[in-house]
């Protein structure tokens with residue numbers, strides 16, 4: 372099957388709207404923990420709205436690529452078999468983990484994904500803060516492996532939608548911790564708060580989509596610590612709500628670095644965010660190392676000299 | 678784009694308006710009292726760990742601050758109910774345009790184009806040579 376019979380994200384949209392209202396109203400009367408700032412909320416929701424337009428504009432090319440790969444598939448996987456759904460659930464979630472990890476570890480993918488992280492807030496509207504340029508840097512190619520294995524394009528599309536809808540409800544401070552067994556297996560509000568935090572100890576952790584198991588397996592898990600309350604946003608936060616700047620700032624910054632330092636273009640494109648040829652900036656790894664217990668408490672320039 | 682998608686988009690746009698209005702009505706942003714010296718130092722310490730400040734000037738309206746740290750100017754400005762910080766060469770801060778009590782600092786960053794800070798004078802009169 373090629374065209375999915377339904378789209379989980381479209382079906383869930385009324386639920387998104389009602390739950391954002393519910394979270395705001397509950398917080399307004401002090402019944403739940405949530406912070407909403409008007410301009411920040413507008414920026415997040417308009418990024419979400421814009422991403423649906425971008426999705427329509429680029430969807431055709433992505434679908435065509437998926438279909439082409441599927442026509443060269445290794446196996447015929449039936450969409451009606453239960454085992455096939457279990458398999459696509461696990462493999463899509465594993466694909467998502469690696470997509471998400473490279474989105475943080477390499478600047479060419481971070482330029483798009485940064486949009487999801489640029490709010491200093493963590494509420495349900497943050498979940499809808501989605502990139503406009505996700506298809507441009509080709510990260511969808513990772514999911515082509517599933518089509519090549521033989522999962523029908525419609526099945527992959529539905530599972531991707533389910534994952535996106537699952538990840539919606541975890542963007543909240545209203546839920547502190549879920550039962551222990553659930554925290555052990557699934558991505559939860561607590562785990563994903565860590566992912567959105569800019570505290571050094573929390574940087575580049577908890578890439579999971581639905582199952583947190585992948586982070587535990589690949590060594591990127593970090594539990595939320597009572598003594599380290601999450602501070603949300605980017606290492607260098609945005610100082611503007613201008614939507615075009617919000618959507619494209621890191622693309623422009625990357626292009627600027629390449630033009631200014633063509634000999635170091637590869638590093639500025641494929642290196643980690645914060646990489647610089649002269650060590651004048653900091654990557655997450657450098658920030659984490661400097662903040663680690665026992666590290667020399669030096670400023671970046673002094674650290675360079677040391 | 679199909680008419681069905683455009684209709685759905687229009688519906689979503691109306692919903693965005695309603696949600697933003699609800700957020701504005703609720704007034705549940707983070708409390709952000711005007712900066713004082715201690716709060717500015719705490720924020721700068723969190724943003725630039727390990728940096729010592731040679732001087733600190735908090736904007737008179739309390740929505741920003743500028744510090745000197747060696748050859749750098751550390752700039753703090755309020756964004757919504759949060760903060761953004763950048764470092765620029767001190768000379769760049771000294772050269773910033775100062776008009777009607779407002780210092781407009783070019784932060785040379787697409788994500789943080791400029792900070793506008795209200796000061797009684799610029800360059801600061803208590804600046805040690």
Ligand SMILES: [Zn+2]
Nearest residue numbers: 471475484488
């Ligand atoms: Zn992320």
Ligand SMILES: [Zn+2]
Nearest residue numbers: 487498542563
């Ligand atoms: Zn998220």
